[in-house]
Amino acid sequence: MKTEKILKHIAAETGFQEKAIAEKIENIKNNGPVVPFKLEIHVHEDCFCNCLFCINKEWRNQKNKKELEQANLDGNVLEKIVSEAKELNINSISFSGGGEPLLNPNTLQAIKKANSLGLSTKLVTNGVLLDEKAFGILLDCSHLRVSISAASEEKFQEVQNSDIKITLKELFDKVKNFIEKRNKLGKKVEVWLSYQIIKNNSTEIEKFVTLAENAGVDGILFEFPYCVRKELMCSEEEAKNAKKTIQETAEKHKNELKISFSEETLDYLENNEKRFSHCLAPYFKLTIASNGHIFPCCQMADQGGSNHRQYSLGRLDQKTGLKKILTSENAKEKVREINPKECPDCIPSELKINNFLGELKI
DSSP: OOHHHHHHHHHHHHOOOHHHHHHHHHHHHTTOOOOOSEEEEEOBOOOSBOOTTOTTHHHHHTSOHHHHHTOBOOHHHHHHHHHHHHHTTOOEEEEEOSSOGGGSTTHHHHHHHHHHTTOEEEEEEOSTTOOHHHHHHHTTSSEEEEEOOOSSHHHHHHHTOBSSOOOHHHHHHHHHHHHHHHHHHTOOOEEEEEEEOOTTTTTOHHHHHHHHHHHTOSEEEEEOOSSSOGGGSOOHHHHHHHHHHHHHHHHHTTTTOEEEEEHHHHHHHHOOOOOOSSOOGGGTEEEEOTTSEEESSHHHHGGGGTTOGGGOOEEOOSSSOHHHHHTSHHHHHHHHTOOTTTSOOOOHHHHHHHHHHHTTTO
């Protein structure tokens, strides 16, 4: 595969410009620092939802409440991460989890700072804690993604099962209210919903699209979760029907909202072969766990990275910042030491990047 073709594939997968990707590849070849295009920050590990498809649910249930409440990034550390990301020309930060990011009282202030520095910011949330205070800051974000995986009240309570009692209508009203404020103020933040397709909700797709359209969202991301208990996975027939419904519904509503179907997660369940000898995805994205450890990918950072501490590039705290860790020889050595045969399965997008770069024999 020619380099030009690989650059196009990676650009399509990541949204980054081909020129920037080419420069990143040169940086890798020259043994440059492990400074990615973007960061994913797991600001908190706890969550009040008990979503059926959540890969961290069982782990949380084994922890005591006090331990989970303390599993959140310090406000000063968060602000330092944001400031140094700007210095390092990291232009995009996603605040997610882990758990529910808005449970960390420092999240909104960190997002506000990132917005003020001109960084592209994204919040991934279950939406339950969205309120007027959050709106005032999130309206200046680049992207807000709210996870809702049901179109009926019965399925909503079954699939997401929140400890904070909220109805599906109340959650959609929050989304609609945010969009109305955005439109009134002329803000540019894109609002998307994400829908995880499992056996329990695979027949509610068309109804969900109607609800989303009525709320005024910009788009919906449909996914088959790739880390879910087998009894929750759609059968081959259910997956086929869901895919057909998404395609037909997308065509029907193409003038009203964008509908993205991450078909790669369906393929991934059948073929997640690693065709590379060196993991280079950390040069494109790094994940910071809720305890400050920096990991090559989100799979390693889940649950505070408790099962993959050997892969940590370093730990952020009041004294040790992002710049010091990412520009160190230790960070480069840690990335070089990753054995694809031994580390966790890549998420679909990073598997693609690594397989493409593997073609270049870097």
